[in-house]
Amino acid sequence: MYQTWEELEQECNNCTKCKLCNNRHNVVIGTGNKNAKVMFIGEGPGADEDIQGIPFVGKAGKLMDKAFEGVGIKREEVYIANIVKCRPPNNRNPEYEEADTCKEYLDSQMKLINPEIIVLLGSVALKNILGKEYGITASRGKWIEKDGIKYLPTFHPAALLRDESKKIDFWKDLKEIVNYTK
Ligand code: URA
Numbered sequence: 001m002y003q004t005w006e007e008l009e010q011e012c013n014n015c016t017k018c019k020l021c022n023n024r025h026n027v028v029i030g031t032g033n034k035n036a037k038v039m040f041i042g043e044g045p046g047a048d049e050d051i052q053g054i055p056f057v058g059k060a061g062k063l064m065d066k067a068f069e070g071v072g073i074k075r076e077e078v079y080i081a082n083i084v085k086c087r088p089p090n091n092r093n094p095e096y097e098e099a100d101t102c103k104e105y106l107d108s109q110m111k112l113i114n115p116e117i118i119v120l121l122g123s124v125a126l127k128n129i130l131g132k133e134y135g136i137t138a139s140r141g142k143w144i145e146k147d148g149i150k151y152l153p154t155f156h157p158a159a160l161l162r163d164e165s166k167k168i169d170f171w172k173d174l175k176e177i178v179n180y181t182k
Pocket residue numbers: 042043044045046049054055056057058060061082158
């Protein structure tokens with residue numbers, strides 16, 4: 001575990017612990033308020049994130065920004081990170097081993113930020129944080145408490161790009177958390 005952001009960022013930016021380091025342009029550690037009450041966890045960087053070094057700046061991120069704006073959440077108020085910090089090739093899901101290797105960084109971020117709630121964006125975040133037995137369809141919108149942290153699983157914004165009907169539930173879930181961001 002890393003006790004300071006400096007230590008964490010230094011290690012993470014130079015990380016070669018798994019094969020995802022081979023093709024990356026940038027390590028995507030996270031963005032936002034390091035004292036946030038609300039933390040979002042996605043899956044892993046895509047092409048745009050890999051180039052810019054910032055999470056959720058591509059198509060899915062822009063959709064999430066729009067939804068944030070709609071319910072009154074500011075990106076600067078929350079913290080956004082991913083299960084893995086380097087882009088999986090062709091945007092495939094991160095392997096459990098890769099996620100596991102990267103977990104120390106995410107665990108450290110969670111500890112340093114100490115948020116009141118954590119929003120899990122999609123199945124990869126849900127399964128890696130709460131367990132493989134969880135499914136996103138059954139779990140979305142339901143609060144789950146584990147080790148004193150309250151989690152709210154919801155759809156990944158990329159899923160909304162594929163299926164517009166999911167937008168209503170995503171919006172509903174964001175509305176649940178908006179009060180925590182103030
Ligand atoms: N999808 C994710 O899960 N994370 C990002 O940062 C971008 C797209």
